[in-house]
Amino acid sequence: MTLSEEDYIKAIYHLGKGENTTVSTNAVAEKMDTKPSSVTDMVKKLSEKGVANYKPYKGVSLTEYGQKIALALVRKHRLWEVFLVEKLDFSWDEVHEVAEQLEHIKSEKLVDQLDKHLGFPQVDPHGDPIPSKNGEFKKAVKRLLNDVPIGTSGICVGVKDSSVPFLKFLDKNKIALGDSILVMDKEEFDESLHIKIKENDIHISNQIASNLYLKITE
Amino acid sequence: MTLSEEDYIKAIYHLGKGENTTVSTNAVAEKMDTKPSSVTDMVKKLSEKGVANYKPYKGVSLTEYGQKIALALVRKHRLWEVFLVEKLDFSWDEVHEVAEQLEHIKSEKLVDQLDKHLGFPQVDPHGDPIPSKNGEFKKAVKRLLNDVPIGTSGICVGVKDSSVPFLKFLDKNKIALGDSILVMDKEEFDESLHIKIKENDIHISNQIASNLYLKITE
DNA sequence: ACATATTTTTAGCTTTGTCTAAATATTTTT
DNA sequence: AAAAATATTTAGACAAAGCTAAAAATATGT
Structure with missing residues (x-):
């Protein structure tokens, strides 16, 4: 497999968790x-190209220019993911591989028009924020569902307990990764949570909620 | 510039004009x-890969397998062109370069879903037919506008007379490359043509019509 | 048909990204 | 702080795609 400069830039960016580590x-x-x-x-x-700072034996980081390139790639990747899910009916977990290819297409107009076509989305199907054209964006925050205040909305992105019984429970209650969730109310009395998940109103116990990760959208 | 196998396959295909020359x-x-x-x-x-037939000094042609690959590329290229024009408001003449990149994206599902999303278009913005999933399609026919029968529809793809006055005339009458045209009637009396062009009904002289190329859609 | 012109291939070299194995730095352990 | 372990770089080789220049095959003109 032969990797592009862009692939290296992305890897350095993601390993540095978006900070310039x-x-x-x-x-x-x-x-x-x-x-x-x-x-x-x-x-x-x-x-040499001014994209990265490299000191032998000391590791590598991106220059400002390199970060710009990384952000542009992230932006493209996430916009394409939205496109695949919203317009082409891909599911949550099928998009990554294709977006990985699409992000390398070079055309500024393409990205801008795609953004517009999708209605300037703020987050991708995994709940991760989409950088703006000039590279601004707030980092995604991940929390356990029972740790967020009423009114929080986000996307279900993971489970803490991955035992078979728990996954079966989720399945039975139509809770899946990628679903958008809004916390409507908290009931102290029986320690339960009232949430709206994909247009459905349901109640779940704190027990359950404490095993679900939410990527917070707003 | 480093070219891919696919680029070579396409070139051989197009030079052979779709026949297996x-x-x-x-x-x-x-x-x-x-x-x-x-x-x-x-x-x-x-x-060696079974994509082309090659005899030293005798030239090269595509095998059946190679033709399949070529057709799939043409299909992708043209579907993306439709997407760019219809969904992202690209103009007729901006799409080629970007489609050239997009056609190399590998995902069968992507192509099928794109086709569906676009409503299974039959022709691209240049009036060229889009091969079906299994590689079938009728070749595009190009004619002078005054040579086609009443009822013919197609896309304006070129001019015979490219003098400045003629191009100015077209501009003034809102006739542009890429416009779709339907021949509604022919008037023998004053040697004119009644056509519908992009939702507008207009009359043009045979003189004018004999300088416009139409790629026939139906 | 022969000489000339053109086309096509071959041979050998270059570049780019990758790998292995050996050498060198750095870090950790004792 | 020295030895051992780990991380990183260097050196040299390989594969793919490309190029130049020379050789070979084919085509053309008289």
């Missing part, structure tokens, strides 16, 4: 499923 | 803006 050659290699020596080579080149 | 190494090189020696190398590889 310095990451190790090995970490990049592992993430990209390649060898550390290949990373060293590429990172030298990125450094 | 044998084309010369030089022709491919010229079309792709590369050197004949590079073409020889790649064509050998395509031959």
